[in-house]
Amino acid sequence: xxxVKRMFMGQLARLAAGAAFVPLxxxxxxxxxxxxxRRGGDPEKRWAMLIDLRRCIGCQACTxxxxxxxxxxxxxxxTIVSQYEVEDEATGDLSTFFLPRLCNHCDNPPCVPVCPVxxxxxxxxxxxxxxxxxxxxxxYCVQACPYDARFINEHTQTADKCTFCTHRLxxxxxxxxxxxxxxxxxxxxxxxDPDSTISKMMDEHYSxxxxxxxxxxxxxxxxxxGMDDRFIDRPEALASVxxxxxxxxxxxxxxxxxx
Amino acid sequence: MNSPVIEIxxxxxxxxxxxxxxxYFFLVALAYCSVWLALPGLLFGRNGRWAATARxxxxxxxxxxxxxxxxxxxxxxxxxxxxxxxxxxxxxxxxSIGSLLLPPFVFAVIGLAWLVWREPMLAWRERQDWTGRIxxxxxxxGWQTPHFAVRILAVVAAILSLSIMVYTGSEIAxxxxxxxxxxxxxxxxxxxxxxxGAAGLVLLLNRVAGPWDAGTDRKMLGVITLFxxxxxxxxxxxxxxxxxxxxxxxxxxxxxxxxxxxxxxxAIWGMLxxxxxxxxxxxxxxxxxxxxxxxxxxxWILGLVALHMAWMARWVVLMHVQTVQxxxxxxxxxxxxxxSSGWGGVIGIFGLWLAVILIIDIxxxxxxxxxxSTGEPRPAPLSPNQGVATHG
Ligand code: SF4
Ligand code: SF4
Numbered sequence: 001x002x003x004v005k006r007m008f009m010g011q012l013a014r015l016a017a018g019a020a021f022v023p024l025x026x027x028x029x030x031x032x033x034x035x036x037x038r039r040g041g042d043p044e045k046r047w048a049m050l051i052d053l054r055r056c057i058g059c060q061a062c063t064x065x066x067x068x069x070x071x072x073x074x075x076x077x078x079t080i081v082s083q084y085e086v087e088d089e090a091t092g093d094l095s096t097f098f099l100p101r102l103c104n105h106c107d108n109p110p111c112v113p114v115c116p117v118x119x120x121x122x123x124x125x126x127x128x129x130x131x132x133x134x135x136x137x138x139x140y141c142v143q144a145c146p147y148d149a150r151f152i153n154e155h156t157q158t159a160d161k162c163t164f165c166t167h168r169l170x171x172x173x174x175x176x177x178x179x180x181x182x183x184x185x186x187x188x189x190x191x192x193d194p195d196s197t198i199s200k201m202m203d204e205h206y207s208x209x210x211x212x213x214x215x216x217x218x219x220x221x222x223x224x225x226g227m228d229d230r231f232i233d234r235p236e237a238l239a240s241v242x243x244x245x246x247x248x249x250x251x252x253x254x255x256x257x258x259x
Numbered sequence: 260m261n262s263p264v265i266e267i268x269x270x271x272x273x274x275x276x277x278x279x280x281x282x283y284f285f286l287v288a289l290a291y292c293s294v295w296l297a298l299p300g301l302l303f304g305r306n307g308r309w310a311a312t313a314r315x316x317x318x319x320x321x322x323x324x325x326x327x328x329x330x331x332x333x334x335x336x337x338x339x340x341x342x343x344x345x346x347x348x349x350x351x352x353x354x355s356i357g358s359l360l361l362p363p364f365v366f367a368v369i370g371l372a373w374l375v376w377r378e379p380m381l382a383w384r385e386r387q388d389w390t391g392r393i394x395x396x397x398x399x400x401g402w403q404t405p406h407f408a409v410r411i412l413a414v415v416a417a418i419l420s421l422s423i424m425v426y427t428g429s430e431i432a433x434x435x436x437x438x439x440x441x442x443x444x445x446x447x448x449x450x451x452x453x454x455x456g457a458a459g460l461v462l463l464l465n466r467v468a469g470p471w472d473a474g475t476d477r478k479m480l481g482v483i484t485l486f487x488x489x490x491x492x493x494x495x496x497x498x499x500x501x502x503x504x505x506x507x508x509x510x511x512x513x514x515x516x517x518x519x520x521x522x523x524x525x526a527i528w529g530m531l532x533x534x535x536x537x538x539x540x541x542x543x544x545x546x547x548x549x550x551x552x553x554x555x556x557x558x559w560i561l562g563l564v565a566l567h568m569a570w571m572a573r574w575v576v577l578m579h580v581q582t583v584q585x586x587x588x589x590x591x592x593x594x595x596x597x598x599s600s601g602w603g604g605v606i607g608i609f610g611l612w613l614a615v616i617l618i619i620d621i622x623x624x625x626x627x628x629x630x631x632s633t634g635e636p637r638p639a640p641l642s643p644n645q646g647v648a649t650h651g
Contacts, residue, residue: 033433036351045323076272082587087263101586110435116355137336139275140354145438148585151272157336212586213409216435230264237264237588 026054055183058098062177069176103162104220118216265322274581286327287455291420293320301413311472379627444497458482459565466559487537
């Protein structure tokens with residue numbers, strides 16, 4: 001497609017869309033869908049996590065301890081380690097890649113402005129939390145999070161996700177996942193404090209740090225060290241577990257289904 | 260699919276919006292579009308060329324406007340907390356804005372239907388049975404409905420319906436996390452398919468509820484043809500943006516669902532249904548000049564297809580897309596079960612809708628509104644002959 005044609009068609013499409021929906025678009029770009037003010041939390045702090053993937057062995061200790069600490073329903077996880085088998089296209093050698101996932105406590109979290117009752121909100125310390133007493137379970141935030149970090153908890157029928165274990169942070173403890181991490185891959189801390197471990201590590205490895213889907217403009221605050229670029233966006237991968245099906249197409253070997 | 264990467268383990272979550280959401284977006288679109296179909300008849304009054312159409316469109320608008328919020332409520336996982344919407348209004352959220360816009364719209368439509376229907380209902384006040392008792396209560400006195408009030412409320416309802424159109428479209432289109440939703444072409448698509456569905460519903464009512472009106476058939480076939488073409492235009496523009504505009508969400512959207520056979524099949528089915536429908540409506544319209552008799556296999560079948568297509572458009576856009584994982588590989592398959600969050604809810608809402616129509620049909624002489632005469636025969640006191648007799 002040559003450039004001129006592309007630009008012309010692009011303009012045409014924009015023009016036609018614009019003519020009909022300029023008022024609509026300008027409304028959408030007004031205050032709607034912008035971040036509401038933050039509430040609560042310590043404004044002197046900005047919590048963030050650094051995950052050193054070189055140290056992660058994919059043992060799921062964090063997954064289990066988080067599950068126990070936060071009492072998530074079976075089959076739902078506030079954090080989990082995605083596991084990949086990666087084949088070197090040149091040599092055919094196989095290796096594994098582990099990617100711990102959790103809420104990124106984005107600085108521009110798309111899950112917050114959509115919440116119709118401000119049950120999902122961001123604290124001054126950057127942590128995004130859900131007030132489960134206020135949440136109406138509309139699921140809008142689940143749709144809005146580009147990282148699938150949220151789910152509807154079927155016990156509480158409200159939105160649920162990682163909170164960086166605020167209740168533990170407030171008590172001076174580390175989050176359950178950090179506490180239990182076998183390889184010491186998860187580092188949590190206050191990035192406004194230059195003497196914190198995380199600040200020092202971020203200084204040291206600044207150019208090697210990556211976040212998930214940076215193009216979404218969400219400014220995630222979970223930083224990955226040793227990240228493979230293929231996994232920054234939705235990876236092109238064969239989802240093997242979901243292909244394990246019986247004759248009747250029902251899933252086999254997924255122990256949590258049906259609970 | 261051949262890939263050097265295999266995802267061995269990743270969480271799989273259920274979808275967050277159930278088919279209730281499809282029902283809501285379907286019914287509410289029918290509601291606001293039906294208001295527009297009723298508008299000319301309501302504005303230019305009784306016995307006008309649009310009066311018959313307005314009778315059906317008003318029934319469509321009223322019943323869908325009642326059922327839509329129920330479906331919406333059911334899609335909340337905590338429906339009893341709906342009052343939180345009003346206790347914690349959030350100006351940044353389209354959903355919250357919608358919670359303020361929806362009640363005025365629903366009440367405006369109900370009020371409009373009441374104003375229009377109470378006129379023929381006045382004649383039922385004399386009846387001794389249940390319908391009479393209901394008519395005496397519902398008409399709130401024997402005064403004549405002022406026509407300017409109908410006109411004003413019709414315009415108010417139409418303006419409010421615009422706000423519903425904008426909010427429902429924007430609510431979905433602002434979700435950047437889902438490329439298929441995050442496009443300026445989605446609100447117009449919901450509008451054009453909604454108009455086709457509403458016209459289809461009027462065609463259907465025109466035939467099954469009667470009395471059949473040839474002019475309404477012709478007008479609605481025209482609406483379906485026009486908005487079918489507009490829908491095709493919207494889909495085309497959407498596709499063009501995907502092909503030619505750098506960094507548009509469409510390429511990502513298509514990419515995200517390309518390998519999903521269910522989505523592909525339903526999308527193709529929906530588009531085919533839309534194309535066939537538009538063609539058939541255009542053809543029928545063209546041929547209608549020769550025949551003015553109701554046909555067994557007439558436009559009402561196209562009405563059904565139009566409703567189906569409008570529903571499918573929402574199903575394709577809202578449901579299947581949710582099975583696309585946003586950050587991990589693969590799809591979380593959503594098997595629509597028979598429970599209330601699956602087909603149970605879909606059927607339940609349709610059942611409720613039908614029940615509302617039937618109840619109105621029993622208690623309200625809506626066919627006689629706006630100068631319609633082929634409903635219930637008018638009881639004695641209001642018929643001209645009787646009037647002369649008592650006078651004499
Ligand atoms: S990762 Fe998702 S849930 Fe967490 S703050 Fe960002 S958008 Fe919200
Ligand atoms: S599910 Fe709860 S937290 Fe999420 S947007 Fe709805 S009300 Fe807010």
